[in-house]
Structure formats: structure tokens, C-alpha cells
Amino acid sequence: MTYLAKPKLHHPSLAQNKVCYTRRDYEGRVSTLCAGCGHDSISAAIIQACWEMDVEPHRVAKMSGIGCSSKTPDYFLGNSHGFNTVHGRMPSVLTGANLANRSLLYLGVSGDGDSASIGIGQFAHVMRRGVNMVYILENNGVYGLTKGQFSATADQGSKSKKGAINTESPIDTISLALQMGATFVARGFSGDKKQLVPIIKAAIAHKGAAFIDVISPCVTFNNHAGSTKSYDYVREHNEAVNRVDFIPTRQEIVVDYAEGQVIEVEQHDGTVLLLRKLHRDYDPHDKVGAMNYITKHQAEGEVVTGLLYVDNDAGDLHEHLNTIDAPLNTLGAKQLSPGMAALEKINQRLR
Amino acid sequence: MRPTDTRDPDYFHKVVDCQWACPAHTPVPEYIRLVSAGRYDAAYMVNWWSNVFPGVLGRTCDRPCEPACRRSRVEEGNGEKPQPVAICRLKRVAADHKGEVAAQMPKPRPRNGKRVACVGGGPASMTVARDLALAGYQVTVFESDPKPGGFMRSQVPRFRLPESVIDEECGFITELGVEFRGGTRIGSLKDLLAQGWDAVFVGSGAPRARDLDLPGRKEAAAHIHLGIDWLASVSFGHVEKIGRRVIVLGGGNTAMDCCRSARRLGGEEVKVIVRSGFDEMKASPWEKEDAMHEGIPILNYHVPKTFEHEQGRLVAMTFELVRAEFDGNGRRTLVPTGAPDVRVECDDVLVAVGQENAFPWIERDIGLEFDRWGLPVLGAASLQSTLPRVFFGGDAAFGPKNIIWAVAHGHEAAVSIDKFLQGEDVNERPPPMVTLVSQKMGIHEWSYDNEITREQRQVVPWVAKELALSSIKVEVELGFDAQAACKEAARCLNCDAQTVFLKDACIECDACVDICPMDCITFTTNADEAELRKRLSAPALNLSQDLYVSDHVKTGRVMVKDEDVCLHCGLCAERCPTGAWDMQKFLLQTTKAGPGCRSKTTLGAAA
Ligand SMILES: Cc1cc2nc3c(=O)[nH]c(=O)nc-3n(C[C@H](O)[C@H](O)[C@H](O)COP(=O)(O)OP(=O)(O)OC[C@H]3O[C@@H](n4cnc5c(N)ncnc54)[C@H](O)[C@@H]3O)c2cc1C
Numbered sequence: 035m036t037y038l039a040k041p042k043l044h045h046p047s048l049a050q051n052k053v054c055y056t057r058r059d060y061e062g063r064v065s066t067l068c069a070g071c072g073h074d075s076i077s078a079a080i081i082q083a084c085w086e087m088d089v090e091p092h093r094v095a096k097m098s099g100i101g102c103s104s105k106t107p108d109y110f111l112g113n114s115h116g117f118n119t120v121h122g123r124m125p126s127v128l129t130g131a132n133l134a135n136r137s138l139l140y141l142g143v144s145g146d147g148d149s150a151s152i153g154i155g156q157f158a159h160v161m162r163r164g165v166n167m168v169y170i171l172e173n174n175g176v177y178g179l180t181k182g183q184f185s186a187t188a189d190q191g192s193k194s195k196k197g198a199i200n201t202e203s204p205i206d207t208i209s210l211a212l213q214m215g216a217t218f219v220a221r222g223f224s225g226d227k228k229q230l231v232p233i234i235k236a237a238i239a240h241k242g243a244a245f246i247d248v249i250s251p252c253v254t255f256n257n258h259a260g261s262t263k264s265y266d267y268v269r270e271h272n273e274a275v276n277r278v279d280f281i282p283t284r285q286e287i288v289v290d291y292a293e294g295q296v297i298e299v300e301q302h303d304g305t306v307l308l309l310r311k312l313h314r315d316y317d318p319h320d321k322v323g324a325m326n327y328i329t330k331h332q333a334e335g336e337v338v339t340g341l342l343y344v345d346n347d348a349g350d351l352h353e354h355l356n357t358i359d360a361p362l363n364t365l366g367a368k369q370l371s372p373g374m375a376a377l378e379k380i381n382q383r384l385r
Numbered sequence: 386m387r388p389t390d391t392r393d394p395d396y397f398h399k400v401v402d403c404q405w406a407c408p409a410h411t412p413v414p415e416y417i418r419l420v421s422a423g424r425y426d427a428a429y430m431v432n433w434w435s436n437v438f439p440g441v442l443g444r445t446c447d448r449p450c451e452p453a454c455r456r457s458r459v460e461e462g463n464g465e466k467p468q469p470v471a472i473c474r475l476k477r478v479a480a481d482h483k484g485e486v487a488a489q490m491p492k493p494r495p496r497n498g499k500r501v502a503c504v505g506g507g508p509a510s511m512t513v514a515r516d517l518a519l520a521g522y523q524v525t526v527f528e529s530d531p532k533p534g535g536f537m538r539s540q541v542p543r544f545r546l547p548e549s550v551i552d553e554e555c556g557f558i559t560e561l562g563v564e565f566r567g568g569t570r571i572g573s574l575k576d577l578l579a580q581g582w583d584a585v586f587v588g589s590g591a592p593r594a595r596d597l598d599l600p601g602r603k604e605a606a607a608h609i610h611l612g613i614d615w616l617a618s619v620s621f622g623h624v625e626k627i628g629r630r631v632i633v634l635g636g637g638n639t640a641m642d643c644c645r646s647a648r649r650l651g652g653e654e655v656k657v658i659v660r661s662g663f664d665e666m667k668a669s670p671w672e673k674e675d676a677m678h679e680g681i682p683i684l685n686y687h688v689p690k691t692f693e694h695e696q697g698r699l700v701a702m703t704f705e706l707v708r709a710e711f712d713g714n715g716r717r718t719l720v721p722t723g724a725p726d727v728r729v730e731c732d733d734v735l736v737a738v739g740q741e742n743a744f745p746w747i748e749r750d751i752g753l754e755f756d757r758w759g760l761p762v763l764g765a766a767s768l769q770s771t772l773p774r775v776f777f778g779g780d781a782a783f784g785p786k787n788i789i790w791a792v793a794h795g796h797e798a799a800v801s802i803d804k805f806l807q808g809e810d811v812n813e814r815p816p817p818m819v820t821l822v823s824q825k826m827g828i829h830e831w832s833y834d835n836e837i838t839r840e841q842r843q844v845v846p847w848v849a850k851e852l853a854l855s856s857i858k859v860e861v862e863l864g865f866d867a868q869a870a871c872k873e874a875a876r877c878l879n880c881d882a883q884t885v886f887l888k889d890a891c892i893e894c895d896a897c898v899d900i901c902p903m904d905c906i907t908f909t910t911n912a913d914e915a916e917l918r919k920r921l922s923a924p925a926l927n928l929s930q931d932l933y934v935s936d937h938v939k940t941g942r943v944m945v946k947d948e949d950v951c952l953h954c955g956l957c958a959e960r961c962p963t964g965a966w967d968m969q970k971f972l973l974q975t976t977k978a979g980p981g982c983r984s985k986t987t988l989g990a991a992a
């Protein structure tokens with residue numbers, strides 16, 4: 035960590051976005067994480083993505099659990115709403131908040147311990163329900179905050195800093211999210227913002243449960259030889275299936291790609307994702323194909339990254355429940371308690 | 386781009402913008418830190434070694450360091466009016482607040498038996514004398530005025546520079562055993578050379594004022610004065626008053642000193658009148674501000690036409706009104722506006738339209754060549770003339786400049802004289818002495834204050850205007866007190882705390898990139914400089930500032946740091962998990978005359 039606050043001085047050319055904020059306005063307090071922690075880079079990617087997306091900071095709710103990763107919402111979007119829940123319980127608090135006020139952008143931030151160990155039940159259900167959110171799992175294969183015990187995402191056979199070998203089978207959060215019904219599933223690497231920032235932007239634009247697993251090395255407890263979540267290991271084994279270019283509207287597509295090189299994905303709100311194919315056969319619309327591909331290649335030791343699955347016609351929890359457009363927390367006493375006559379009408383229907 | 390070679394002393398030297406811009410290469414951030422620590426004696430000595438006249442320069446320096454100061458660039462686009470650190474006035478703080486420094490003055494080396502004569506007692510000669518006396522030479526300074534100091538004493542008015550400051554700082558030099566022969570004008574270089582000096586340094590300045598040969602000049606001569614002659618007469622107490630209405634012609638610093646002096650000697654209506662536009666005037670912006678602050682209007686685009694006189698007495702001047710026109714090449718011409726001439730009534734006129742070199746005492750048949758502008762032909766670095774024993778410096782070398790340039794020339798000439806008299810090649814210049822030392826004290830602790838203040842430039846307090854104008858001897862500026870000095874010193878970014886990158890330790894975690902408040906750092910694929918400059922986290926548009934480029938890191942990319950607006954806050958180094966970044970203090974001192982400046986071979990032979 036650093037004791038000094040980051041100076042407010044900025045580069046003279048620092049620009050404002052459409053809502054009149056500079057990138058620096060999306061920063062939070064100075065990070066208390068270990069120097070070099072991958073999580074800090076993810077915070078920087080979130081800041082960059084929110085700035086580029088012209089997100090209004092007061093329209094964002096940051097939700098997290100417990101862990102080094104879950105501490106990070108303090109270090110970005112300092113002017114947004116936030117809730118630091120108990121360990122593994124972020125999904126249910128996020129779901130509740132989303133039900134009460136559907137108009138905010140929900141940013142769930144969690145760790146592999148928080149999501150795949152204590153919180154795995156909640157993780158599965160929030161994906162099933164299709165809560166409209168961006169769920170970022172900062173995956174380092176250990177419980178960083180409690181000094182580096184293997185987490186449930188640690189690969190079998192990988193080695194701890196002290197030399198112990200992990201004997202247990204890992205949980206692949208990507209496959210789990212796919213299986214549970216997440217409609218936008220991606221994997222990134224904290225050391226590659228060029229790939230990560232557009233993925234976060236696309237996830238923000240996605241309506242439905244968007245899940246991003248970001249491999250994020252723990253420099254202090256899991257960045258040694260024998261670890262499969264170290265900077266070196268991930269760089270050596272990273273296999274990106276595609277590169278995302280996020281285009282705010284269809285009119286703005288100017289890039290010319292060779293036929294068969296690019297997949298266009300138009301989202302609900304008119305934004306377009308251009309996926310430059312890096313692997314010829316990879317089709318991000320084919321869920322079963324994606325699951326097979328990931329399982330096969332991960333078994334071969336590859337770290338498969340990119341936008342792995344996206345459902346163009348995704349819906350979300352509010353759609354499933356058929357709630358009204360107005361956020362429920364804006365309804366007044368009159369609407370919430372319409373009186374005896376309305377009750378009578380309902381009762382009539384049930385008779 | 387090729388990886389930056391940080392072993393070349395110029396690379397990190399350029400990052401210390403102020404020191405690079407200072408002709409004498411004063412280690413500015415080093416003394417500023419000492420000032421903020423209240424260690425005024427040490428701060429003074431750092432200056433003394435480099436610029437010889439810290440008390441004088443802390444009040445009068447042309448301060449080329451300040452326009453170069455990084456502080457203004459980092460404040461650009463950050464709300465306030467961007468302002469450099471008050472480098473010059475912090476130097477004055479060191480001089481004013483110091484205690485007894487005599488004990489810290491170095492002892493000269495034992496005499497080596499060689500004798501050197503300096504002509505003129507200005508800053509150039511006095512610097513040569515100091516450096517050579519310390520190196521063991523017997524130096525004699527010949528000066529036509531009674532006391533040493535040159536133009537510092539005869540031209541710079543007392544309200545800007547009290548005589549006691551000149552006395553003290555010239556005293557430090559004569560104390561080293563330099564012989565000062567005041568009131569001795571050298572009438573012939575030939576005769577001087579015949580006296581058997583081993584070397585002669587010419588620091589006689591640029592003493593001749595340009596005149597304006599306009600109708601009425603001769604008739605009204607009694608009330609038309611040449612600026613530098615008049616200022617010298619004022620300094621030496623020969624002139625004590627001037628008429629009520631005074632016109633000062635010229636737009637340089639001499640004109641500013643003339644008008645402000647006139648205000649103090651009875652001039653109630655003093656005007657500065659210039660041919661050029663206000664912005665093109667040669668005077669420093671602060672000199673113009675100071676003059677206007679004292680109620681002196683500056684009329685621009687007035688070309689002097691005549692001196693009007695009645696019964697042999699000056700009564701007015703007339704001026705033609707012009708405006709500036711620029712041709713396709715941006716060259717300016719002044720064209721008459723056609724408006725009727727302007728008549729300005731006056732009792733006295735001070736002509737301050739420039740100065741020239743004059744060497745009437747140097748014979749043209751002794752082998753010393755002059756160029757077509759009347760300046761001596763010199764080695765650009767060695768300052769050696771075509772008579773190998775004779776060296777030049779200060780205003781005498783390349784025409785009128787300023788005190789700090791005179792000092793810088795003095796150091797270089799002293800090195801040349803030393804090498805010459807030790808039988809060495811004067812064109813082989815000694816490299817500077819450089820150290821680079823880590824400033825890390827603990828995990829997040831540095832030996833310098835790396836917190837960045839948002840404090841604005843402190844304003845130097847002045848004496849009340851009435852008091853200031855009451856006497857030419859009252860110093861106008863009061864200087865910073867300790868508190869203001871501390872606040873001002875904190876604005877310095879410690880640009881000598883260099884960001885040093887060790888590419889082998891880098892794991893490319895991006896921590897430095899993410900924390901850097903100024904977006905200085907980028908990891909990217911290599912390209913040529915023009916391409917790289919566009920591709921960085923923030924565009925590197927200031928071409929005068931270098932890019933620091935590493936060799937390939939593990940992914941094959943390179944680290945590129947734009948030095949331009951780095952705060953030297955050290956956050957990149959605090960954030961780096963592997964110590965690939967470190968903050969290291971770069972201390973550069975130019976090599977002065979003496980054993981250190983001599984080439985290794987000669988040293989070896991002597992030993
Ligand atoms: C009005 C005015 C104001 C100035 N203000 C500033 C300022 O604020 N800051 C700044 O940096 N610069 C200022 N300058 C410029 C600065 O004074 C000179 O650039 C500087 O003093 C040059 O130093 P020097 O050693 O080359 O010569 P000088 O300082 O000119 O000294 C030369 C000396 O040599 C003596 N001399 C000449 N010929 C002989 C001879 N034959 N025998 C014996 N002695 C001789 C002269 O009497 C003179 O004292 C000012 C100049 C003027 C005219």
C-alpha cells in the first residue's frame with residue numbers, strides 16, 4: 035500500500051467524457067492492497083471502462099463480499115453507492131438492491147474464495163435468476179486476505195508458496211456460470227487491459243447476468259513457480275479466442291474486417307460488439323460448443339480468455355417477474371397500498 | 386527506439402530542467418531542499434560552488450531556470466495559473482538567512498608558481514579568480530573602478546542590489562588571496578603581456594552605450610544621457626537628481642533600471658517609450674511589471690524622431706507612430722500609421738537603446754583576431770583567443786548577456802587556463818562529476834518529501850511604495866521569511882530524484898502505470914520515436930522532453946516513460962512489487978579548475 039494519497043494533479047491533456055468527468059474522477063481512495071496486486075489493475079480497468087462508457091458515478095452501486103478483491107470497490111468510483119456485505123453474500127444483497135431499484139448499474143465485485151467457496155450457492159442462484167449486473171470475479175486461486183490458503187479455483191497439482199500441492203479438483207467459475215444461465219460470460223487477465231476494458235464495457239451494456247472471471251495474480255502469495263495463477267504462467271498459457279471491440283452504436287462501425295474474421299453482436303440497447311476471431315471455429319453464441327471448447331482446452335493447460343458466450347436476446351430478472359418499469363423504490367404509499375377497492379378486485383379474481 | 390543510455394550524464398541532467406537551463410548548472414533542487422530544512426549555510430555553499438554570487442543572483446539573476454521549471458508544466462490544465470518555483474528568490478533566502486559561512490570556505494591549494502592577470506573586476510573575472518586561486522594560482526584582478534563587482538556594482542541599481550551584498554561576495558574571493566588592483570585601467574594588452582603573466586583573462590564587459598543620432602541631439606546634449614553612463618554615475622554618487630519629467634528610450638532591462646532610478650531621483654513623470662510592441666520588449670516580464678507598479682507608463686510603437694530644444698535647453702521629443710506588420714516569413718516591419726507625430730514634453734532623456742563591445746585598449750597587431758562584429762575570435766568551449774595565452778569571458782566574449790552567463794564563462798575559462806598551464810589540450814573538456822544514489826529509506830519512505838503540494842507561488846513582499854521611492858538605497862524587495870520560503874520550497878518537485886527502471890526486475894503487473902497520476906508510463910510494442918509519442922497513455926507532445934525507453938521486458942514490449950510532466954512523486958516506485966522502479970538522486974556538479982579537470986594521462990604522469 036501507499037501512505038500518500040495519489041496527487042490530484044493530472045496530465046494537461048486529460049479529457050472529459052460526455053458527462054463532463056475526467057478519468058481521474060472515477061478513481062476512489064488510494065489502494066491498501068499489496069503493491070503489484072492484480073486486483074489494482076482490474077480497478078484501473080473498471081475506471082477506464084466507466085469513463086469511456088460515460089457512466090454517471092451516482093448511478094452505480096458497487097457490491098462486494100469479503101477478501102482483498104472485495105475491498106477494491108473502495109479504490110474506484112469514489113462517488114458511487116456501495117455495499118460491502120458479509121463473506122459470500124454479495125449476490126443476494128445485490129439481487130435485493132436490484133429488485134428495489136432497477137435503474138442503477140450494479141457492479142458486483144468478488145473473489146474466488148468469496149464466490150467459489152463460501153458463496154458458491156449464492157453465485158449459482160444469482161446467475162440462474164439473470165439479475166441485470168456486471169459480476170467481476172477477481173480470481174487469484176488463493177484466499178489472499180487470510181494469507182494465501184488454496185481457494186476452490188486453484189488447479190489440482192498446483193503448488194502453494196510454501197510448497198504444498200493442491201490435491202483437490204478445481205471449480206471452473208466460467209463453466210459454472212454458463213451452466214447456471216449467465217447470458218454474458220467472459221474471462222480476462224488483469225495484466226491485459228487492452229482485452230479487459232472492452233469486455234467490461236460490453237458487460238456494462240449487456241442487459242442480464244454478465245459474468246467476467248478475471249485471472250488476477252496475488253503477488254504476495256501466489257506468484258511463484260508452480261502456481262497456475264502467476265503473471266508468468268498466465269502469460270505463457272493465455273489463449274484468447276477473440277478480441278472485443280465495443281462500439282456504442284451501429285452507425286459508428288467504421289472498421290473493415292475481412293469476411294469471416296469478425297462476428298457482430300448487436301445488444302438490446304443498440305450497442306454493437308465486434309468480435310475479432312482469433313480461433314476460427316469459436317462461436318460465442320453456441321453455449322454447448324463453448325462449454326465443450328473450454329473444458330477441452332483447459333484440460334490441455336490453456337487459459338482460455340475472451341468473450342466466451344453471449345446471448346443476444348437475454349432477459350433479466352425484472353423481465354421474468356414482469357415488474358413495472360418504474361423502480362419499485364420510487365413508488366409512493368398510494369401505489370403500494372391502493373386501498374380496499376383494489377384488494378377487493380384481486381380477491382374477486384381468486385374466488 | 387533504442388534503449389535510453391542513462392550512463393550518459395546528459396540524460397538525467399536534462400530531466401532536472403532548472404539545472405540544465407542554468408548556464409552554471411547549479412544543482413537547484415539540492416539547495417531548495419536544504420532551504421526547506423532550514424539549512425541555509427549548506428544551501429548557500431551549494432550555490433556558492435556553482436554560481437559564486439548567490440546573494441547577488443538571488444536578487445538579480447535573469448533566471449533562465451524558471452521558464453524551464455517543470456512545476457509550470459505540471460500545473461498546466463490543473464486550474465490555477467501555472468507558475469514555476471521561485472528558484473531565484475529561494476537562492477536569496479539562502480544568502481540572507483545564512484550564518485557565518487567564512488569557516489566553510491575552502492582553503493586554496495598551495496601556490497603552484499603560475500601568475501594569471503584578469504582584466505576587469507566583473508563577475509566573469511571574479512569567477513576566474515576564485516577558481517584559479519583555489520587551484521593554486523596567483524591571480525591579480527585589474528579594474529578601473531575602485532571596487533570589484535563590475536556592472537553588478539556600477540549598473541544594477543542599489544534598490545535592487547544593496548552594496549553590502551556585493552562587498553561580502555567579492556570579499557569571499559579576495560579572502561582567498563586574490564590580489565585586487567582597483568582604480569587601475571589597463572591601457573594596452575601588449576604592455577600587459579610583456580609583464581610576463583602566464584595567462585591573461587579578459588573580462589572587461591561590453592561598456593559602450595549606443596547613442597541616438599537624431600536632430601537636436603547635439604544642441605540639447607546637456608539633458609540627454611546615455612543610460613549606462615548615467616546609471617554608473619548614480620551608483621557612484623556623482624548624480625543625485627534628475628528633472629521632473631523624464632523620458633526613457635529603450636525596452637530592455639537597462640531602460641527599466643533607468644526609469645525606476647529616475648523615479649527615485651526626483652522624476653515625477655517618468656515614461657518609458659519604445660519602438661517595438663510591448664510584448665516584444667527585451668526586458669524580462671517581471672522588470673516591466675515592477676516598473677509599471679511604480680507608476681511608470683510604457684508607451685509602445687513610438688519611433689523617436691527629434692529632440693526639441695529652446696535656447697539650448699531640451700523641452701520635448703517627437704515620435705512617429707507605427708504599427709507592426711508581418712510578412713509571409715513572420716518577419717516584422719514597423720510601418721507608419723500616418724497619424725500625426727506625438728510630442729512629449731520632458732526635462733531629461735535617458736537613452737537606453739543597447740550596448741556594444743569596445744576594446745580600444747587591445748592592439749590589433751598582436752595576433753589577437755577579431756571578427757567582423759568586433760568580437761574576439763574564440764574557441765566556443767575553451768574561450769581561448771587566437772593568442773593562446775589570452776582567454777575571454779562574460780560580456781567581452783560574445784556581447785552583452787547577464788551575470789550568470791559571465792559566471793559560467795568564468796568557470797569554463799578557468800578550466801581552460803588551468804589545462805593550458807598544465808600543458809593540456811584546452812579543447813578536451815572535463816566530464817561533470819555525477820552521483821546517482823537510491824533515496825529509499827523504508828518501504829514507503831524516501832529521503833526527500835515526495836508529497837505534492839498544491840500551494841501557489843508565494844509572492845515576495847515589498848516595502849511600502851512611498852518608502853521605496855523615497856531613496857535609491859532602499860531595497861524594494863524584502864525577500865521571503867522562513868515560513869514563505871518553506872511553502873515555496875515545497876513546490877519544488879525534486880526533479881533530481883530520478884525514476885530509474887530496471888527492466889529485468891519488471892513482472893509487467895501494470896502497478897506503476899495504474900498509480901501514475903500524470904500518465905507518464907506506458908508498456909507498448911517498440912516503434913520509432915514519432916510513433917511512440919502518439920501511442921502513449923497520454924500523448925507526449927513536448928518534443929523538448931525525452932522519452933525514457935527500456936530494453937525489451939518479458940512480453941517483448943518496452944517500457945516508455947515520458948519525462949515531461951513527471952511529478953517525481955515516487956508512487957511508481959512505491960507501487961512496484963519488485964523494486965523495478967527506484968527513486969535515485971542524481972547530483973551533477975560541473976568540473977572546476979584544478980586537478981579534477983585534468984586528463985587522466987597527465988594526472989598519471991604527475992603521480
Ligand atoms: C543597467 C544594467 C542592468 C543590468 N541588470 C542585470 C541584472 O539584473 N541581472 C543580470 O544578470 N545582468 C544584468 N545586467 C548585465 C550584467 O551586468 C552583465 O552581463 C555582467 O555584469 C557582465 O559581467 P562581466 O564580468 O562580463 O563584465 P562587467 O560586469 O561589465 O565588468 C567589466 C568590468 O571591467 C572593467 N574594465 C573594462 N575595461 C577595463 C580595462 N581596460 N582595464 C580595467 N578594467 C576594465 C569595467 O570597469 C567593469 O567593471 C545589467 C546590465 C546593465 C547595463
Ligand SMILES: Cc1ncc(C[n+]2csc(CCOP(=O)(O)OP(=O)(O)O)c2C)c(N)n1
Nearest residue numbers: 101102103121145146147148176177178179
Ligand atoms: C464468514 C467468514 N468466513 C471466513 C472469513 C475469513 N476470510 C476472509 S477473506 C477470506 C477469503 C477471501 O478469498 P477471496 O475471495 O479469494 O479474496 P482474495 O483475498 O483472494 O482477493 C476468508 C476465508 C470471513 N471473513 N468471514
Ligand code: SF4
Nearest residue numbers: 068071102178252253
Ligand atoms: S494478499 Fe494477494 S490478493 Fe491480497 S492484496 Fe496482496 S497481492 Fe493482492
Ligand code: SF4
Nearest residue numbers: 403454455877878880
Ligand atoms: S520543480 Fe524544482 S527541480 Fe523541478 S525544475 Fe522546478 S525547481 Fe527544478
Ligand code: SF4
Nearest residue numbers: 901951952954955957
Ligand atoms: S514519479 Fe512515477 S508515479 Fe510519480 S509522476 Fe513520475 S512516473 Fe508517475
Ligand SMILES: [Mg+2]
Nearest residue numbers: 145146174176
Ligand atoms: Mg482469491
